[in-house]
Amino acid sequence: MTRHLLSSADLDREQTEAILDTAASMHDVQRREVKKLPTLRGRTIINFFFEDSTRTRSSFEIAGKWMSADTINLSAKGSSTSKGESLRDTVMTVNAMAVDALVIRHSASGACQQVAGWVDASVINAGDGTHEHPTQALLDAYTLRSRLGPLDGRHVVIVGDLTHSRVFRSNVITLRTLGARVTVVAPPTLMPSGVAAWSASDGFATSWDLDDTLYAGDPPDAVMMLRVQRERMSGGFFPTAREYTVGYGMTRSRLERLLAANPDAAILHPGPMNRGLEISADAADSANSLVLDQVSAGLAVRMSVLYHLLASDGSQAAA
Amino acid sequence: MRGDLLITGAAPLGGDPTDVLVRDGWIASVGRIVATDRPAGVDVLDAEGLVLLPGLVDLHTHLREPGREDAETIASGAAAAAAGGFTAVLAMANTCPVTDSGEAAERILDLGRSARLVDVVPIGAVTKGLEGEQLAELGLMARSRARVRVFSDDGRCVQDARVMRRALEYLKPFDAVISQHAQDANLAGPRACCHEGELSGRLGLPGWPAVAESTIIARDALLAEHVGGRVHVAHVSTAEGVDVLRWAKARGIRITAEVTPHHLALGTELLVGYDPTFKVNPPLRPSEDQEALRAGLADGTIDAVATDHAPHARHDKEHAFVDAAFGMLGLETALSVVAEVMVQPGRLDWAGVADRMSTAPARIAGLPGHGRAIAAGEPANLVLVDPRARRTVDASASRSLSRNNPWHGRTFAAAVHATILRGSVTHR
Secondary structure, eight states: SOOOBBBBGGOOOHHHHHHHHHHHHHHHHHSSSSSOOTTTOOOOEEEEEEEOOSSSHHHHHHHHTTTEOOOEEOEEEOOOOOSOOOOHHHHHHHHHHOSEEEEEEEEEHHHHHHHHTTTTTTTEEEEEEETTTTHHHHHHHHHHHHHSSTTTTTTEESSSTTTTTTHHHHHHHHHHHOEEEEEOOOGGGGTTTTTTHHHHHHTTTSOOOOOHHSSSSOSSEEEEOOOOOTTHHHSSSSHHHHHHHHOOOOOHHHHHHHHOOOOOEEEEESSSOOOOTBBBBHTTTTTTBOOHHHHHHEEEEHHHHHHHHSTTTOOOOOO | OSSSSSEEEEETTTSOEEEEEEEEEEEEEEEEOOOOOOTTOOOOEEEOOEEEEEOOOEEEEEEOTTTTTOOOOHHHHHHHHHHTTEEEEEEOOOOSOSSSSHHHHHHHHHHHHOOOOOOEEEEEEEEBGOOSSSSSOHHHHHSSOOOOOEOOTTTOOOOHHHHHHHHHTTOOOOOOEEEEEEOOOHHHTTTTEEEEEEEHHHHTOEETTHHHHHHHHHHHHHHHHHHHHHHTTTTTOHHHHHHHHHHHTTOOOOEEEEEOOOHHHOOOGGGGGGGGGGGSOOOOOOOHHHHHHHHHHHTTSSSOOOOOOOOOOOOHHOGGGGSOOOOBBTTTTTHHHHHIIIIITTSSSSHHHHHIIHHHHHHHTTTTTTSHHHHHHHHHHHEEEEEOOOOEEOOOOOSSOOOOOTTTOOOOOOOOEEEETTTTEEOO
C-alpha cells in the first residue's frame, strides 16, 4: 500500500478493492457493542483541519479512536495571503511531535501533496481545495458496491458544480478504476477547464443535458448529486437557483421518471445537501437515497484506510 | 580595476575570432594584435573559443530594494545580473515604497551606482502607488537624474482604459514607453495562478486564461495607435498574444514586446507537483505557446528577452500553491536558456541573441550607452559567452539572496564567461 493517500489515483484496482473489502469487515465492527480494535494502539493521528468540516473530521476521529489510535484534532485558519506563518512552518511544528499520520483538510488544492513532501508522517488527504477527496470517493464506491454489487459496467452519473468539486475529481478516478461507466453533467460554466481532452483520455462522458443523460437509452444505476454553493450565482456561473434546479436538480418529477425506467436507481449526495436546490426532499428521503449509508460507510472506509496505511505490513485486518 | 584590457581571440557576434582592445571604458580597436605589439601593462583576457556580445540589457527585473531587502538588494541583484552577462537592468517599480516619484527613482539610480556592477535603471510606476487610478509623477520621473523612460505598474495591469490612454498620451513628449503586464484582472479572476486548460481542471487550480492576456494586448495596441503613444508588452506568454502583436506591428502601431526565458523553456506541466517554485505570473503555458513564443522571438514579432527576475524569501514561497508568491529567479540563467532553446536549434544566431538581449531592449528603454555595436569608439559594455561550457545550475550558489530558482539541477551547454561594464570586469 502507498505511504500517503493524496489522490484517488494513488490506488490501483487491487488496492482500492483491498480497502473496500477491509471496510466491509470494519463495518461489522460498527455493529458490535464494544467497537474498539487494538490495531493502531500506540499510534498518533492528527486531524489537521485548515478548513471547517464537521462530518469528515468526526468520521476520521471516530475511525481512529475505534482503531485505538491516539487522535488529536487541530484546526488552523488557512493562510490566504503570503503573510503570516507559512504552511511549511505550521506543518513542521506538528511533524516535530513524531506523529504517525496527518489527516489534512485544506482550502487550497495541492496542499496535502506539498505537505507530504515535507513530513515524515503518512499524509491522508481529507479534501484539498477543489482538487480531490479520496476517502469520499472510497466511501461512495463502498456504498454503491453494497447496493449494486461489483461496479464493472455500471453507469454512474455525477451532476453539479464539477469545476469546484473535489468529490467529482476523486470519484471519477475511483469509479473508473473499479470499471464503472461515468457520465458527468453540468452547465458549461460549471464544467472544469479542458474537460473535453480530460474526459477523452480518462474515459468518461460529459453532458450539458441532465434529462438526456437520465432518460436517453442508457439509464443510470446511480446518480450522484453534488452540492451547489449559492455563492456561485454571484460569480455568474448560473443566473438563479430556480433556473439551476430546472436544468440540473433532482426534482420529484425527474426522480419519478428515473425510477420508472430503473426502479433500483440509487441516489447519492456527499452532503451537506441544499434541499430544494440540487436535490428535492423527495429524492433525498426516498428509499433509493443512499445518503445516510454514505455517512455510515465513511467510518468503515476511514478505519480501513488507516489500517492499510498505518498497520504494519503483513498483519491481517483484526475484524 | 579600470586599466586597459585586451580581449584576445573572441568571436564578436559569433563571427571570426579577433582581438578587442579596451581603453578608458571604450573600445579602442577591433582587430588582431600581434603579441609583440601588445600595449605594455595591459590586462589580457584570453577569449579563445568564446563569443563576444554587447552587454545584455534586462527590461524587467525585480530588485526588491527598498522594502524587501531580505529577498534581494540592489547590490545582490546587481551581482546576479553581472554574473548573468548583463550590463544594464531596469528595476521594476513595485518596491515598498513604490517608485512613483522623481526622488524614489533617483534613490534607485544612486544605489545602483554604488553597487558598480551593472547600470541599474529605475522603471517608474504608471499610477500612484500602483493603484491604477491617478497618474504617478511621470514627468518628474522623466526629468529627474534617473531620466526614467520606462513606466510600468507591473503585476498590476493598468485596467482602466481611460487611465492607460491618458498615460500613453502624456508620455509622448518624453518618447517614453509603458510596459504593460497584460492581464484583464476581472476576466482572469483574483486567484488565477495556473494556465487555464486541462491541467488546471485536473489540479483544481484557478485558471488564468490566455484570452485575459491577448485582449489587453489588443486594447493597448489600439490605444497606442489612437494617441500615437508607445506601448511595450511585458512577458508575453501566449500564442494568441503573439498573433495580436504580429497584427499590431503590421498595422504600424508602436508596440514592442518581451518574452521571458521561463516562458520560452518551461511548460505548464511542471505544476503537477504543486511546487510554488514554478508559480509565476503570467503562468507557465503549454508547449504550443512555447513554440509560438520561440517563433515570435525568431521572426522579431517579439523584440526582446527579459527575465522578470523575481526573488522571494523562502517563507513567501512555502505556502499552499494558490497562496504562495508569484515569480522566479532569472538573471543568472537567461543567456544559457536562450542559447539552449534558440541558438542550438538554429532559430537565432549569436547576432540575433545580441539583438534580442541587448540592442533591442536598449533601444526600447532609451539607453544610448548600451546595446551598441562591437566597434572602435563604442562603450565597452560587453559579455563573453562560452558556447561549450556545460554547467549545472545550483540554486545555493546564486548571487541572488533568494532561492526560488526553477532551473536548479538543469545542465546548460552555454554559459557566461565574463562581463565587462565600461571596461571594468564585473564578473569572471
